Amino acid sequence: MTTAHVTCPLCEATCGLEVTLDENQQVTRVKGDEKDVFSKGYICPKGASLGALHHDPDRLAAPLLKRDGEFVEVSWQEAYDEIDRRLPPILEQHGRDAVAVYAGNPGVHNIALTLYGRVLYKALGTKNFYSATSVDQMPKHFSAGAMFGDPLAIPVPDLDRTKHLLILGANPLVSNGSLMTAPDIRGRLRGIRNRGGKIVVVDPRRTRTAAFADEHHAIRPGTDALLLFALLNVLFAENLVQPGRLEAHLNGLDDVRELARPFTPEAVAPRTGIDAAAIRRMARELTADNAVVYGRIGTTTQAFGTVASWLVDVLNVLTGNLDEPGGAMFPLAACQPTGNRRPFAVGRWRSRVRGYPEVVGELPVATLADEIETPGDGQVRALITVSGNPCLSTPNAGRLAAALERLDFMISVDVYLNETSRQADVILPGPSPLERPHFDLAFYQLSVRNVANWTPATLPTELPQEWETMLRLTGIVTGQGPEADVAALDDFVAAETARRNGLAVTGDRTGPARLVDLLLRAGPYDVTLADLEAAPHGMDFGPLKPRIPEVLCTASGRIELAPEPIVADVPRLCAELERPLDDGLVLIGRRHLSSNNSWMHNLEPLIRGGNRCTVLVHPEDASRLGLTDGALASVTSRAGKLEVPVEVTDEVRPGVVSIPHGWGHDVDGSRTRVARANPGVNSNLVADETLLDVPSGTSVLNGIPVEVAPV
Numbered sequence: 001m002t003t004a005h006v007t008c009p010l011c012e013a014t015c016g017l018e019v020t021l022d023e024n025q026q027v028t029r030v031k032g033d034e035k036d037v038f039s040k041g042y043i044c045p046k047g048a049s050l051g052a053l054h055h056d057p058d059r060l061a062a063p064l065l066k067r068d069g070e071f072v073e074v075s076w077q078e079a080y081d082e083i084d085r086r087l088p089p090i091l092e093q094h095g096r097d098a099v100a101v102y103a104g105n106p107g108v109h110n111i112a113l114t115l116y117g118r119v120l121y122k123a124l125g126t127k128n129f130y131s132a133t134s135v136d137q138m139p140k141h142f143s144a145g146a147m148f149g150d151p152l153a154i155p156v157p158d159l160d161r162t163k164h165l166l167i168l169g170a171n172p173l174v175s176n177g178s179l180m181t182a183p184d185i186r187g188r189l190r191g192i193r194n195r196g197g198k199i200v201v202v203d204p205r206r207t208r209t210a211a212f213a214d215e216h217h218a219i220r221p222g223t224d225a226l227l228l229f230a231l232l233n234v235l236f237a238e239n240l241v242q243p244g245r246l247e248a249h250l251n252g253l254d255d256v257r258e259l260a261r262p263f264t265p266e267a268v269a270p271r272t273g274i275d276a277a278a279i280r281r282m283a284r285e286l287t288a289d290n291a292v293v294y295g296r297i298g299t300t301t302q303a304f305g306t307v308a309s310w311l312v313d314v315l316n317v318l319t320g321n322l323d324e325p326g327g328a329m330f331p332l333a334a335c336q337p338t339g340n341r342r343p344f345a346v347g348r349w350r351s352r353v354r355g356y357p358e359v360v361g362e363l364p365v366a367t368l369a370d371e372i373e374t375p376g377d378g379q380v381r382a383l384i385t386v387s388g389n390p391c392l393s394t395p396n397a398g399r400l401a402a403a404l405e406r407l408d409f410m411i412s413v414d415v416y417l418n419e420t421s422r423q424a425d426v427i428l429p430g431p432s433p434l435e436r437p438h439f440d441l442a443f444y445q446l447s448v449r450n451v452a453n454w455t456p457a458t459l460p461t462e463l464p465q466e467w468e469t470m471l472r473l474t475g476i477v478t479g480q481g482p483e484a485d486v487a488a489l490d491d492f493v494a495a496e497t498a499r500r501n502g503l504a505v506t507g508d509r510t511g512p513a514r515l516v517d518l519l520l521r522a523g524p525y526d527v528t529l530a531d532l533e534a535a536p537h538g539m540d541f542g543p544l545k546p547r548i549p550e551v552l553c554t555a556s557g558r559i560e561l562a563p564e565p566i567v568a569d570v571p572r573l574c575a576e577l578e579r580p581l582d583d584g585l586v587l588i589g590r591r592h593l594s595s596n597n598s599w600m601h602n603l604e605p606l607i608r609g610g611n612r613c614t615v616l617v618h619p620e621d622a623s624r625l626g627l628t629d630g631a632l633a634s635v636t637s638r639a640g641k642l643e644v645p646v647e648v649t650d651e652v653r654p655g656v657v658s659i660p661h662g663w664g665h666d667v668d669g670s671r672t673r674v675a676r677a678n679p680g681v682n683s684n685l686v687a688d689e690t691l692l693d694v695p696s697g698t699s700v701l702n703g704i705p706v707e708v709a710p711v
């Protein structure tokens with residue numbers, strides 16, 4: 001028996017786990033690491049399934065090449081030879097934009113793909129870069145960029161010191177925190193109660209978090225921006241604006257006052273479904289010390305995602321709770337992003353077919369099918385997916401799946417033959433989480449406490465590490481062919497990282513370990529990778545500290561409270577106040593503790609407990625529509641139609657139905673036996689790819705107009 005201490009890479013919470021292995025290197029137990037400086041023994045069912053993931057017989061053990069429509073296992077050399085035979089001619093004949101990239105969410109939890117994926121993408125030089133961000137949190141990057149100058153400067157609730165937490169569109173008891181790295185959310189929310197504080201949840205559904213909260217307001221989907229503006233309106237009307245120390249760092253306060261004027265509680269009440277008196281009370285409560293507003297997926301994947309994300313932080317500023325203990329604070333991770341920080345800019349290029357502006361270096365994935373289907377200069381003819389499953393994760397998934405069939409060539413870097421990678425010509429697998437080192441580069445930037453933990457690989461593997469795969473592909477797209485010197489490329493990446501940080505490369509480390517060591521040495525805490533290696537339960541750098549003005553990167557050096565690219569979208573929201581009230585059904589998503597997007601449905605321990613993929617319907621709607629519990633219903637939108645079992649419950653408010661995302665595994669050609677036996681339905685078949693949050697290009701996945709009928 002041996003025991004390894006690892007940081008769980010499966011969600012944003014970064015829990016420390018203790019993994020026990022027997023003499024045959026079989027995982028016999030996974031439990032929370034009680035000595036972990038951050039998670040202190042917490043574990044959720046996903047983390048406990050790390051062994052099941054490692055031993056999953058469906059995980060790919062060798063590259064797959066499609067020959068005559070069938071996948072066959074091939075050597076790495078054969079796989080790279082095929083890529084070298086087919087990819088460079090597309091680049092030469094049609095240009096770099098002819099090759100698109102889709103980067104999925106698991107890549108952000110993978111140090112090799114985070115650090116070396118960007119090397120490949122930069123070498124490729126395509127404008128057709130897409131990721132799961134445009135079906136998730138892009139509005140928050142947009143608002144952080146516009147207000148603070150840096151799309152990665154996202155303030156997080158100072159959860160361990162706050163006394164009043166207003167949550168919109170988030171269910172942290174199930175997600176374990178998102179854009180808020182915080183293991184043991186339940187314990188931390190209990191802490192708010194123990195300090196005499198209060199938790200208020202605004203959500204169309206009585207989620208687990210809403211049921212736990214002191215107060216729940218079942219808002220109409222897509223109206224969060226109206227509610228947030230009304231909260232601001234009350235603050236101005238009642239002279240409650242108190243930015244405190246930040247007043248000296250603000251631009252645009254008067255503009256915000258003017259913008260908030262039409263959004264009185266009375267004007268927004270009938271649209272949000274929250275009465276004016278409750279809105280006034282919510283606004284007054286925010287003026288207490290140690291109060292914070294936090295918005296997540298329900299506020300970002302909707303028609304006014306950027307405006308809502310912006311207003312969350314405007315409220316935190318104007319109530320004196322931004323950059324203050326107990327409010328919304330900026331983490332200071334041990335590894336800071338490198339490079340010259342330049343003020344945020346958008347629209348440096350536009351999508352070819354629909355003209356959507358680039359945001360943070362990418363285009364909306366909602367338009368990827370357009371770019372593949374539409375002939376002309378710049379048409380996408382090849383695609384590289386990296387740890388992504390866009391055929392389940394992106395809107396109008398049926399159209400995208402059909403579009404992928406038109407590609408001349410497709411590569412998937414993926415551990416499974418899944419609903420998307422089945423359409424690839426070559427699949428390049430990677431090691432399991434226990435076979436690779438891990439450092440949570442992305443999520444320590446969003447952590448409610450400044451911590452760091454390095455995990456060496458627990459087990460050996462015969463598979464190449466994904467950073468080597470990324471560099472091999474880099475060699476091919478830069479014309480060096482499959483025999484490119486990966487070690488020399490890695491040395492070059494390290495030298496560049498060192499140069500940008502004013503350091504020199506020393507020692508004999510390679511790959512991500514060398515880069516993380518460089519980034520740590522360039523970071524704020526005077527630590528090296530050797531220090532982290534000597535601390536298997538992590539290092540604690542303490543609670544969050546105020547960072548304004550140092551964190552700001554706007555051209556003015558101040559917080560832009562009324563940034564032009566967001567203010568330009570406010571008239572669209574004003575028009576909502578004039579629109580006739582619509583009483584049609586709208587669809588929202590939901591998430592389960594044992595699931596993370598489309599991953600992990602092939603792990604038997606995580607899909608136990610019956611079919612979770614149902615449509616939730618309020619009893620009043622069920623009765624009106626003739627829907628019965630357990631029977632099948634059809635759900636139809638402009639984009640498509642699906643059939644799903646009905647679950648009648650007053651958990652959702654009338655007029656709202658809910659289907660979880662990430663399901664729909666009943667697709668021929670995939671090789672995920674457990675998932676195929678428990679397929680569920682793909683909610684993105686009815687997600688409309690033409691509905692977007694205008695500034696950020698993020699898909700509307702909450703608040704999709706649908707019709708529901710008995711089958």
Ligand code: SF4
Pocket residue numbers: 008009010011012013014015042043044045046047048176183
């Ligand atoms: S909460 Fe997230 S990080 Fe913690 S054990 Fe579960 S999946 Fe892993």
